[in-house]
Amino acid sequence: MSFNQRVKAQNSYTYYGPLSIGNYSGDASYGFTVISGDTLLNGPFQIKKANLDDLLQKQDYSFDFSGNFKNNYPNGDWKFKFGTFQSNNQSQVVDYQYRVAISGVQEEAFGEMVDGKPNGPWVFSVNKIKDSEISERLFKSNIIFDNGIPKQNFRIENDSLILAGRFLRNGLAHDEWSLYDSFGFGAAENWIFSNGVLKQIVLSIDGTNTKTSIYGNYSGNTTIINLDSQFIDAIALFQFAKSNSDDVVGGKMQGLLKQNGAYYQKIDNILSELGKSSFLPEFKVKVPYYEFSNEERELLNSISSNYTNAATISTNFLEDTRLNILKLSNEDAAFQYEVINQITKNFLKPIKRLLDYKNREILEFAPRKELIDNLWPQGEPITVIDVVFEIDEKEIIKTYEFPTTDKFNFSEHSLKSVESISTYALKSLSSIKVQLEQTLLKEQREQELVTIEEQLIFQRNSLQNQIDSALNISPNNIKSVLNTFKEHSDTALSDYSSLKDLETKLNAGKVLLDCYLQLHMLTNQITLLPEQEEAIQLKYQDRIWNPFMATLMDEEVKKRITTAYKKTVVPYFLRQAKSEFKCNQAKELNVLMKATYQRMLELRDENTSKLERKLRKENDPNTVLELFELEPLTIE
Numbered sequence: 001m002s003f004n005q006r007v008k009a010q011n012s013y014t015y016y017g018p019l020s021i022g023n024y025s026g027d028a029s030y031g032f033t034v035i036s037g038d039t040l041l042n043g044p045f046q047i048k049k050a051n052l053d054d055l056l057q058k059q060d061y062s063f064d065f066s067g068n069f070k071n072n073y074p075n076g077d078w079k080f081k082f083g084t085f086q087s088n089n090q091s092q093v094v095d096y097q098y099r100v101a102i103s104g105v106q107e108e109a110f111g112e113m114v115d116g117k118p119n120g121p122w123v124f125s126v127n128k129i130k131d132s133e134i135s136e137r138l139f140k141s142n143i144i145f146d147n148g149i150p151k152q153n154f155r156i157e158n159d160s161l162i163l164a165g166r167f168l169r170n171g172l173a174h175d176e177w178s179l180y181d182s183f184g185f186g187a188a189e190n191w192i193f194s195n196g197v198l199k200q201i202v203l204s205i206d207g208t209n210t211k212t213s214i215y216g217n218y219s220g221n222t223t224i225i226n227l228d229s230q231f232i233d234a235i236a237l238f239q240f241a242k243s244n245s246d247d248v249v250g251g252k253m254q255g256l257l258k259q260n261g262a263y264y265q266k267i268d269n270i271l272s273e274l275g276k277s278s279f280l281p282e283f284k285v286k287v288p289y290y291e292f293s294n295e296e297r298e299l300l301n302s303i304s305s306n307y308t309n310a311a312t313i314s315t316n317f318l319e320d321t322r323l324n325i326l327k328l329s330n331e332d333a334a335f336q337y338e339v340i341n342q343i344t345k346n347f348l349k350p351i352k353r354l355l356d357y358k359n360r361e362i363l364e365f366a367p368r369k370e371l372i373d374n375l376w377p378q379g380e381p382i383t384v385i386d387v388v389f390e391i392d393e394k395e396i397i398k399t400y401e402f403p404t405t406d407k408f409n410f411s412e413h414s415l416k417s418v419e420s421i422s423t424y425a426l427k428s429l430s431s432i433k434v435q436l437e438q439t440l441l442k443e444q445r446e447q448e449l450v451t452i453e454e455q456l457i458f459q460r461n462s463l464q465n466q467i468d469s470a471l472n473i474s475p476n477n478i479k480s481v482l483n484t485f486k487e488h489s490d491t492a493l494s495d496y497s498s499l500k501d502l503e504t505k506l507n508a509g510k511v512l513l514d515c516y517l518q519l520h521m522l523t524n525q526i527t528l529l530p531e532q533e534e535a536i537q538l539k540y541q542d543r544i545w546n547p548f549m550a551t552l553m554d555e556e557v558k559k560r561i562t563t564a565y566k567k568t569v570v571p572y573f574l575r576q577a578k579s580e581f582k583c584n585q586a587k588e589l590n591v592l593m594k595a596t597y598q599r600m601l602e603l604r605d606e607n608t609s610k611l612e613r614k615l616r617k618e619n620d621p622n623t624v625l626e627l628f629e630l631e632p633l634t635i636e
Helices: 052-057 229-243 251-274 294-318 321-326 331-359 368-375 415-471 476-497 502-527 529-539 559-578 583-603 609-614 621-627
Strands: 010-021 024-035 038-049 060-070 073-094 097-114 117-130 133-146 149-158 161-167 173-181 187-194 197-205 208-213 222-226 284-288 385-391 394-400 541-546 551-556
Touching (some): 024 060, 073 251, 321 415, 502 559
Antiparallel strands (some): 173 187, 541 551
């Protein structure tokens, strides 16, 4: 490759103008180079923001970040300032300038960066400002880095605590880390490290020292992790596995370290968005390491899947409102509910805790056998589950065992035994789910039936009252039909009540309810027939001059149409409604009667000569209806 081929085009520029970095927007100036289309930060960098109007009116959020970049990596001296200030609305003139006193909180960090990593001493400070003077130190951190790795002595303090300790050259915690109460004497908390391993914690309470061994006697495999919340969780898990103790350790010290980490994270977010940076201080420690085998990883996946499915079944039923009500009176429901409750408590809750350790990535930091023993301190669960529950204040004792020929081994005190426990729980809950769904469905159907039967009684009584009212004003031919409706409603209800099967009765109840609704409408339509006949008779009359009487007289016109309606169609309707009545025909008959009446009103104004000739000798009601251009009944 020739020299000219290896040389990349490079141009350097300087930018002045607005810039946003995450939540920070201000005025910036920085240098950058463009190499083969890639933009790299190079040279001095600064972004700042301060607003006098905001300060005077309410509150100003100011910041000022300055430093240098080299090939997109922060390098050299850097300084960060964050301020939240208010003015006291008092000002003075000094050397021809107005000066305003401010109060608030000032955060400041400074130190050196090498290739995007902190190097040498870094100082963080947070101070409370009153009238432009520091009134109180809220936080301060002094840490020495070597290419991003903390080393030597460090000191972190806030308004109530001071933490002092040291690191080895490789960044591992070492010797005593002492936490002092700002208002007390001597160390309130001492963590004793040896080459990154936390041997013991000494707490001083009211002048009395309490020593807690952490990893003091451990001599097995270790792995290196950060001293953060994961480490605190790992200590707690190890203590639980070894002694079944849930005592919380490192609360105050962890809180101070977390506070320090948050300030470093703030800077890292800014630098990472600008270029390439790894600014977070990684305080390193060693923890016992019980590495998973491939088989254990597969078992954990199976446990997790079983638990997720089993917990879904459990939660759905334990929180089911219908089941919680039904179990008060139904023995099967109460028994199954309590079995689910026992499986949840004795099988699923310990598994949930185990999976929580896995999800927090600390399960490999505790001995598996001892941990599993302490997850079930009363011994492993058994497949025969005795439950006690009450129905109507009577205590009932029953036993559940999943009907299977499978062999479940819960006694290995290993992930394999936990997998067996999770499998048994899932299979049991799945079996109970099928039974409970049938129980709840039956209960739901029974409740649905109760509702339908209440509606049936209401509709039947309403129909009877409607018919009784119509009988008083109807002619005999109408009364005969209405009495048939009345008898049919009673007979249908009696036939329905003789049914025994729930599903059959539920379906029949829905059909009968619809039948009652159709009978209501048909009763109303039948009752209207005399009134409609009068309206038709009036519609089909003309005023004609009678020369013999020398007067105008009413004369019926289109007699063949009206006669076909009165003598053929109406009797057909009444016959269909009475002697040949069928519920599934009621709706169609009701629609046809309405349509026929409307058609009769229309025919009065139409040319019906041809129709009248066809009606001369026609007595078949279906043919008459077809001639009226209506659809006859399809169900006979």
